[in-house]
Amino acid sequence: MDNIYEVLSPNGLNALIFSDPYAKLCYTAMLVTHSCLHMQEQENVNTSIPVKRVCYLDLDTTFSAFVKAGLVLSELTLVPTNRNKNVFAAHTIEDIHKSVEILLPVMGSFESILSKVAGSIAEFSLVIVDSLNSFFNLYYDEIKIETGRGLSSVNHLLSVFLMLLVKLGSDSRVPILATSMLRYKKNVDWIQLPASNRLLRRKSIVTLFVEMINEKDLLIKIMDHPSKPKETFFFYDHGINL
Helix, strand or coil: CHHHHCCCCCCCEEEEEECCHHHHHHHHHHHHHHHHHHHHHHHHHCCCCCCCEEEEEECCCHHHHHHHCCCCCCCCEEEECCCCCCCEEEECHHHHHHCEEEECCCCCCHHHHHHHHHHCHHHEEEEEEECHHHHHHHHHHHCCCCCCCCHHHHHHHHHHHHHHHHHHHHHHCCCEEEEEECEEEECCEEEECHHHHHHHHHHEEEEEEEEEECCCEEEEEEEECCCCCCCEEEECCCCCCC
């Protein structure tokens, strides 16, 4: 089922939308692991090519917390070797960790982190910005909660940041994936999260949706793509063992 790994495009923004943060976490963990192992396989074929890394801007800190706890990217992963698809080679978590750069922006640090990513983007195979909803927390002192004043300025800033990454990623053939929650639950009601989702709808050329089924099976839908049909993929038993 390699098609789902090849669906991300370096020619524009890729969006992953979700209602369940757990489903998003399972998908990004699966995507990061696959990307890292794929790059390591390429190095095994041609040792003169340096291994590229995945850059993970973890705005809501969930992914990094699960990595630190050993709940994702922790097990031995078996992948077919290039010489014989029936022979499997083991890659340890140490191999994977060396191929992932996790960045945790805090208030006042996002611009410097963005500069770092922009300056080394050719060294990455994939850049993930997770999650856009939490971006606004980095600039909450510029937003008046009561009136919403300043929100449009921060939203514009986010758009500029993303488009800069997309432009640099396009030049270096590096896909940029941004994740955003469709809505969140406040008391008993579901509340729409409009700002980042409107941005993604306007800017994205690829849109994916992810959800969990039975808390262990991962469903991924291709909702929009410039060259691929709308499809649904199932990854069975891809929940995280807590």
